């Protein structure tokens with residue numbers, strides 16, 4: 001496998017006696033979308049800040065594009081983009097000018113075409129000449145994203161990029177993030193919208209109280225921790241648990257009208273139970289299935305459900 005874009009080795013950050021990051025080791029692969037999930041105060045922003053030079057780590061190594069930041073703290077960071085949680089631009093520049101300044105800040109030559117391209121992608125063309133202080137909250141958020149991307153970084157950190165933005169911008173951003181990833185940009189995303197992680201991420205990491213609890217392919221984590229719930233409602237109460245239900249270890253409700261089956265990894269598929277029930281000619285009035293989502297999975301992980309080996 002090609003060498004990681006970012007390689008954290010035993011990264012630790014303490015504030016006095018408080019440990020914000022505890023011995024975090026993590027390798028981010030080229031071109032992936034990695035979602036870092038965890039509750040408030042888990043250490044996500046601290047991790048990003050350590051890589052971007054906003055937080056001084058206490059211990060551990062950070063290799064960025066193969067370079068140790070202790071040896072070369074500057075040049076690898078020119079290829080990183082950061083969308084911070086908080087809006088932080090100068091209110092007196094125009095939108096386009098603030099993007100030009102940003103490119104200069106990252107050592108890139110002036111490039112009108114690139115600025116136009118990013119403005120168009122983020123639907124900001126109409127506000128090109130507006131002062132940044134005259135933008136609406138959502139537009140400011142778009143500009144923040146444009147600023148993080150305008151210098152064509154190879155690695156982009158999106159720290160809750162869609163906090164408080166409308167559905168339309170969220171969708172636009174998702175489309176743009178997918179495009180960037182398909183072009184080879186590596187993306188590390190933190191989000192409280194688990195739908196966002198589910199939609200975008202190739203892999204997820206779960207962090208809590210500064211410790212990385214899990215790093216795994218999204219599909220695998222959803223399969224391993226997720227479950228499918230099948231609820232079958234009969235037209236009338238059934239006398240006793242129908243035979244297929246017994247065989248599948250399903251549960252019959254007290255009123256004997258609904259049967260519930262939870263399919264987890266390794267269990268027989270819910271579809272097979274349904275086929276057997278239909279095969280018995282039982283009068284079924286409704287069938288409902290629900291698959292767990294990232295949200296359910298994260299709650300389980302944070303509760304510390306014992307993990308099977310991957």
Ligand SMILES: Nc1ncnc2c1ncn2[C@@H]1O[C@H](COP(=O)(O)OP(=O)(O)OP(=O)(O)O)[C@@H](O)[C@H]1O
Pocket residue numbers: 015018020038039040041042043044045046047
């Ligand atoms: N300068 C600081 N001094 C002391 N403690 C700090 C400092 N900066 C951060 N912390 C603490 O470190 C912990 C991790 O904070 P961090 O901002 O990384 O969390 P987070 O996972 O990004 O949270 P959120 O989802 O709320 O943004 C928190 O308990 C926070 O209070």
